[in-house]
Amino acid sequence: MKLYFLIVGVLTFLIVGCNSNSNTKENMAAAEKNYISKEIIEVDTVTPKENIYLITNKAVGEFKIGDRIPDVGGYDYYMINKKTMSKMNEDGLTKSEDITYIVNGKGSVLVHLKPKYDDEKGEYTKNIGEIIVISEKYKTKEGIGVGATIDAFSEAYPDYEILYNNFSDLYYVKTNELVIQCILENDERIEKPMMPDEWVSVKKGSLKKETKIVEIRMI
Incomplete structure (x- = not known):
């Protein structure tokens, strides 16, 4: 038991x-x-994930004017490739290199980074001198980015100004609130300004209402 x-x-x-x-x-x-x-x-x-695609003064997401350009390679949500092209100088006799760092997201281009040029040394630095926004993902806090119309821009920024450049044959819209140049669709103009000046201020009525921003530049 x-x-x-x-x-x-x-x-x-x-x-x-x-x-x-x-x-x-x-x-x-x-x-x-x-x-x-x-x-x-x-x-x-x-x-701050909401800041990844935010356009502010001197910055597009994590890329800031004056900051060092990230090394070529893969990162958390993008990949950087370097593209070098030869371009003819203004004298028409000599050539120089044009360098662009292309930032790609998942299957699409996000931004172009242009290195700052050192005039004294006659060479490119490793720092960001210009940012060109290609993707519609990037927007200002007012919701303005590539793909926005001039009507939306004028509502967001009442101090807006539309300019035409005779040399580049391009229209730009800008605001004093941000140091950016928004390039507009060129085939939406009603009439071309007939003035010899390099920069010409034009009225919004010179463009169609549906005219959109196709690129945003920051220098």
Whole structure:
């Protein structure tokens, strides 16, 4: 009889122990899951994801005028490639290099980064001298970006000004609130300004209402 109780006691101990271990493992797994979830939430809270595609003064997302150009390669949400082309100088006799760093997202171009040129040394630096926004993802806090109409721009920025450049044959819209040049669709003009000046101020009525921004430049 004693042997019977001893066996029952051992079995009971093993069963309780197994259940205890099982519960402990489940509790540990749940605790680990909660910790990971908490960690992700904390990271999401700290990381300003809404600023990734924000256009501000002197900055487009994480790219800022004057900052060092990131190395060629892959990053969290983009990849950078370097493109070098030869261009003819204004004298028509000599050529120089034109360097552009192309920032690609998932299957689409986001921005172009142009390195700052050092006139004294006669060479490009490693710092950002110009940013050209290509993607519609980037917007100002007022919601203006590539693809926005001139009507939307004028509503967001009442101090807007539309300019025409005789040399480039392009229309621009700008505001004093941001140091940017928004290039407009060129085939939406009603009439071309007939003035010899390089820059000509034009009325919004000179362009069709649906005229959109096709590029945003920041220097």
